[in-house]
Amino acid sequence: MNKITLETESYLVEERGNERFFPFLEIEYNETIIYENEVPKYYLSFSSELESANGFGNWFMEELQKKGNDLSGFIVELGKSLNLNWDVFYTGFGEIIEDSWNSEVVELIEFNDRLIEKLKTTPQHRV
Numbered sequence: 001m002n003k004i005t006l007e008t009e010s011y012l013v014e015e016r017g018n019e020r021f022f023p024f025l026e027i028e029y030n031e032t033i034i035y036e037n038e039v040p041k042y043y044l045s046f047s048s049e050l051e052s053a054n055g056f057g058n059w060f061m062e063e064l065q066k067k068g069n070d071l072s073g074f075i076v077e078l079g080k081s082l083n084l085n086w087d088v089f090y091t092g093f094g095e096i097i098e099d100s101w102n103s104e105v106v107e108l109i110e111f112n113d114r115l116i117e118k119l120k121t122t123p124q125h126r127v
Contacts, residue, residue, distance in 0.1 A: 012100035056113030
């Protein structure tokens, strides 16, 4: 599985202990981050990287269109079908603690057909 490394920032969130919020302000309009259990885990790019010899990009875009282009809803549903808690939004959001900014390097797994196949065939659907 290919991995993507992003340099980003994080902030502490009130009443979430040491859990950090990653806004990923540096990503482009055609990119998104998929969170698993509130942790940024996968990188999805709506570019030529999404396409593959197996037609994953076409399948993904067709399914997304069937869902009314609701990316969050589609990702949540796809995650549930694999027994995973996915979303494109950090849902544990709250007040950011002032002066808690941190520079971060985050390694994410590229979201593609190989990942989906691995998730489908891995016991307990864990990578």
